[in-house]
Amino acid sequence: xxxxxxxxxxxxxxxxxxxxxxxxxxxxxxxxxxxxxxxxxxxxxxxxxxxxxxxxxxxxxxxxxxxxxxxxxxxxxxxxxxxxxxxxxxxxxxxxxxxxxxxxxxxxxxxxxxxxxxxxxxxxxxxxxxxxxxxxxxxxxxxxxxxxxxxxxxxxxxxxxxxxxxxxxxxxxxxxxxxxxxxxxxxxxxxxxxxxxxxxxxxxxxxxxxxxxxxxxxxxxxxxxxxxxxxxxxxxxxxxxxxxxxxxxxxxxxxxxxxxxxxxxxxxxxxxxxxxxxxxxxxxxx
Numbered sequence: 001x002x003x004x005x006x007x008x009x010x011x012x013x014x015x016x017x018x019x020x021x022x023x024x025x026x027x028x029x030x031x032x033x034x035x036x037x038x039x040x041x042x043x044x045x046x047x048x049x050x051x052x053x054x055x056x057x058x059x060x061x062x063x064x065x066x067x068x069x070x071x072x073x074x075x076x077x078x079x080x081x082x083x084x085x086x087x088x089x090x091x092x093x094x095x096x097x098x099x100x101x102x103x104x105x106x107x108x109x110x111x112x113x114x115x116x117x118x119x120x121x122x123x124x125x126x127x128x129x130x131x132x133x134x135x136x137x138x139x140x141x142x143x144x145x146x147x148x149x150x151x152x153x154x155x156x157x158x159x160x161x162x163x164x165x166x167x168x169x170x171x172x173x174x175x176x177x178x179x180x181x182x183x184x185x186x187x188x189x190x191x192x193x194x195x196x197x198x199x200x201x202x203x204x205x206x207x208x209x210x211x212x213x214x215x216x217x218x219x220x221x222x223x224x225x226x227x228x229x230x231x232x233x234x235x236x237x238x239x240x241x242x243x244x245x246x247x248x249x250x251x252x253x254x255x256x257x258x259x260x261x262x263x264x265x266x267x268x269x270x271x272x273x274x275x276x277x278x279x280x281x282x283x284x285x286x
Contacts (some may be wrong), residue, residue, distance in 0.1 A: 004048070011066075011091040013079070018070035019092060022060040023052030029125055030059040031284060032101040034089065034109025036268055037207060038148065038199040040069030042186035043106065046272035047280065056281045061101070063092055065108075067200035069189075077202035082108065086115040093123060102284050106130040107241070107268045117225040126230040128280055131239050131268040133246045134219035140241025140267060141212050148204040154195050160184035171238040174264025174273060183270075223250065231257045232283045234276065238266040258283060 005024050008016040020041050031051055033044040041062035048060040064071040065085045074080060089112060093101065100123050105113040110132030116124060147167055154160035161177075161184040169175070175183075189198040233250055235242050251257045260279055262269035271280060 004052075008070075009092050009095050011088045015066050015072040015074060015088075017066060017072070017088060017092060018064040019096075020048075020062045021096075022048040022062075023058060026052070026057055026059040028058065028286060030061050030098055030101050032089070032093070032098070032103050033060065033062040034103065034105045034112050035062075035065065035068065036107030036109060037144070038068065038187075038197065038203055039106065040064040040071075040186065040198060042069065044104070044271075045186070046182075046270070047104070047277055050272060050277045051281055051284070056285060058102075058284065061092075061096065061098070063089065067203050069198050073200040073202075077200070077206065080200070080203050080206060082111050082115055086112045086119065089116065090120055090123065099123070100125050103127040104130060104271070104280070105132065106271075107132050111219070114219045114222040117222050121225055121229075124226075124229055126232075126284065127226070128232045128234060128271075128283065130234045130271060131236050131242050131262075133233060133242050133250050134223040135243075135246045135249075136216055137241055137243055137246075138212055138215045140239065141210075141216065143240050143267075145208050145210070145212070148208055154184075154188065156195065157181065157184045157188065160188045160195060168266065171236070171240075171266025172264065174262075175270070179270060179273070220253075224253065227254060227256075229256070230283070232280065233257060233259045234262055234269055234271065234280075235259065236262050236265040236267050236269045238264075239268075241267045 004020050004022045007019045009019055010016050035043045041064045044062040051058045051060050067073045102125050110129040161180040164183055165180045188195050233247055235247050247259050
């Protein structure tokens, strides 16, 4: 099993971002993993270990965006935006000497890739979009608004796993006890003696107060910029955010777009379950 190392990289406005590298020193184009709205690099621990080991042997770089996990929280919450976080990704790549990479973008991480298509398309080789596309369903956005900040505060990780399962279990029948326990370990951390969701509350507050009455503007023009890039879309079978119709339209517009459905999962799928890891590994294999 490939070992991992942790680094803290300072971006231009002075914040330090937590980066974990699996398979450091492996040659070739690395795989860079970008997590969702309130998630962090721990979401990619299992898939990163798989990709860093034989037969794939890739260097995998997972980044916790500002305000998530062990990355610094931003004293100016208005900077928790996708364009700012896209700039952070480029800063990390530059400081690690990565000219271009394959990417796995989960949810907000995939939206960051749509922004990078406009500003740094040359840095993207191929990408996996995990339950995200250029059109987001309002029902899914409202679902996220509904559970952000509304969960009961757990007193220990076992209780946290139970809360997560109670909240999301209907959409994730494929997950077992160990999967819920792993999710709890990724999502919660002891802060000042209390078990807390491991992200800046200002991030959740921004999203909870967003006006979704008219939905969000689509990113079809940005997605069109990926025309020459190999794309894999992973959709959770029970996802309310990414519809089958949107996935079909993405494939219609992009001849090199491969789609996979994660059975028994919702938003956003765990990428190491079932055959997903092997399908992703094969798609990214060179």
